[in-house]
Amino acid sequence: MLAVATIVFVYYSSWTFILPFVDESHFLHQFFPPRVWAIRIPVILLVIAFGIVGTFVSSVMIKQSEKEKKKLAAKKST
Template identity: 55%
Template sequence: MLDKLVGLSMLLVATTVFFYYTVWTILMPFVDDDHSLHSFFPPRVWAIRIPVILILLGIAVVGSFLSTVMIRSNRKKALKTKQAKSS
């Protein structure tokens, strides 16, 4: 029951973010600059900056994870070879 609720809430958040970003990037350039609808959205330059920042952050997190896994794996291999040589 809880997993369905979490999945539904994640789907709702993703749909909301997708709808907001789509309206902001695709529809708002066709709305007059003095319209009150522009007050609900940040400046257009952030439509590019936000995804770029998120992509760079994601690459950094994945790269850090992979490097720590590789370092731990190499340490285990080195320990095994050291134990095999001492036996």
């Protein structure tokens, strides 16, 4: 996983920091997507990550609330 993370970091860093200073006719441009995706990809990943975390937190809160309601109902019935 460390090797994959390093490769992704080097690729993304060279794509965003080095490629804008290289002439557009240079052969390196064929290895990278358009620069607009340098912003879109992280934004999409962040939205997905926040959605997953939000879903997890809300499901835990709903389950906790149901447990508390059951406890209150058990106390009232005794």
